[in-house]
Amino acid sequence: MNKVIIFSAPSGSGKTTLVKYALETFPELEFSISCTTRQPRGNEIHTIDYHFISPEEFRQKISEDAFVEYEEVYTDKYYGTLKSEVEKIWNNQKVVIFDVDVKGGISLKKYFKDQALSIFIEPPSIEELERRLINRNTDDAETIKTRVEKAEEEMSYAKDFDVIVINENLDRAKGEIKNLIESFIKN
Numbered sequence: 001m002n003k004v005i006i007f008s009a010p011s012g013s014g015k016t017t018l019v020k021y022a023l024e025t026f027p028e029l030e031f032s033i034s035c036t037t038r039q040p041r042g043n044e045i046h047t048i049d050y051h052f053i054s055p056e057e058f059r060q061k062i063s064e065d066a067f068v069e070y071e072e073v074y075t076d077k078y079y080g081t082l083k084s085e086v087e088k089i090w091n092n093q094k095v096v097i098f099d100v101d102v103k104g105g106i107s108l109k110k111y112f113k114d115q116a117l118s119i120f121i122e123p124p125s126i127e128e129l130e131r132r133l134i135n136r137n138t139d140d141a142e143t144i145k146t147r148v149e150k151a152e153e154e155m156s157y158a159k160d161f162d163v164i165v166i167n168e169n170l171d172r173a174k175g176e177i178k179n180l181i182e183s184f185i186k187n
């Protein structure tokens with residue numbers, strides 16, 4: 001059976017670190033590269049981290065029904081998962097791994113149903129999340145404020161996921177994820 005694993009979390013929950021860990025640990029997994037209209041940050045690379053596309057290109061793909069799901073994650077910043085990306089990964093005989101926002105994660109679970117394992121990564125607290133975003137040093141104060149407010153709302157959707165992993169201790173969270181993925185891939 002073709003399978004997918006969905007990682008969602010309020011940003012700053014350490015989700016990206018855990019997705020990277022999963023990819024390094026399981027050669028059976030392949031990352032689904034999303035499209036986004038935001039600008040690349042730091043050393044992000046086009047076609048590796050995201051397909052960085054213009055709002056016009058994004059709208060074109062919407063009209064072609066090219067996305068499994070898409071969201072305006074932040075004002076005027078669109079993110080979407082391409083159907084073609086999922087097909088490509090399945091054709092490679094791999095399990096798809098998604099790093100998406102909470103609403104996107106819920107949409108993907110509804111779409112893929114039993115083919116999907118949806119994992120919600122929960123930060124230990126909102127204060128800790130704010131501290132992590134500040135330490136990451138990639139966003140300005142206004143962006144951090146927006147993200148923290150959004151995170152508070154997103155926490156309420158945790159119950160809609162198959163499993164919740166609390167990322168208080170990174171090694172423990174990694175261990176939980178390793179076990180979850182191992183049993184999902186095997187069955």
Ligand code: 5GP
Nearest residue numbers: 011034070071073079080081099100101104
């Ligand atoms: P960032 O701008 O920090 O890379 O991502 C912001 C948020 O958008 C993160 O929660 C990330 O997981 C989410 N995201 C990335 N790709 C997609 C996608 O294809 N669909 C949805 N719904 N969210 C996405």
